[in-house]
Amino acid sequence: MEKLKNLEGLFTEEVEALGYELYHMEYVHEDGMNILRFYIDHEKGIALEDCEKVSRRMSDILDEKDPIAEDYNLEVSSPGIFRTLFTKAHMEKALGEKVMVRTKKPVSGAKKFVGILKEVTDQGLIILKDKEELEVSFENLRSVNIEVDL
Structure with a gap:
């Protein structure tokens, strides 16, 4: 609006x-x-x-x-402990954190996965999942949330 x-x-x-x-x-x-x-x-x-x-x-x-x-x-x-990362600045602040990523199209066979937010680039995110680096473009990104083990 x-x-x-x-x-x-x-x-x-x-x-x-x-x-x-x-x-x-x-x-x-x-x-x-x-x-x-x-x-x-x-x-x-x-x-x-x-x-x-x-x-x-x-x-x-x-x-x-x-x-x-x-x-x-x-x-x-409050954005809460499972906060959504809306902006690039939010994502950069969460580097090294465990995140839940949801995508529009599958990445390495999945549209939803948990990994460590390793890097934020101009094109998207690099997520470390089970020792594999997954690249997720901002265009393919549906949502990113902090993932906390309770």
């Missing part, structure tokens, strides 16, 4: 002014509802109070700027 993209800089500034990182923002339609979702992060983690603080500030901005004509719900949450 173009109006939201135009406000992304303002949202980022306001979230940072509160002491957090705006990890990701999305406007989606789920279960019959429109949802404007902000994922926030902090080196010490995110608690419910953090989400409430950011939600109040984002709500004030959204009321003032009124960028969305239709009804929607505002959600603020």
Whole structure:
């Protein structure tokens, strides 16, 4: 949504002014509802109070700027331990981590696999899976999530 993209800089500034990182923002339609979702992060983690603080500030901005004509719900949450890596910067920050990769077309016979994120190149990712290096182009990438053993 173009109006939201135009406000992304303002949202980022306001979230940072509160002491957090705006990890990701999305406007989606789920279960019959429109949802404007902000994922926030902090080196010490995110608690419910953090989400409430950011939600109040984002709500004030959204009321003032009124960028969305239709009804929607505002959600603020942590990206979580199984966080999706949306940007190249997210991926570079996760180098050496175990990741779950989902692709559009099979890579080495699979569309879904777990491995270590070894490298981020201009063209895509290099994943170390069972001592084999798999190259996944950004065009073939469906999603990448941190994989944590619980």
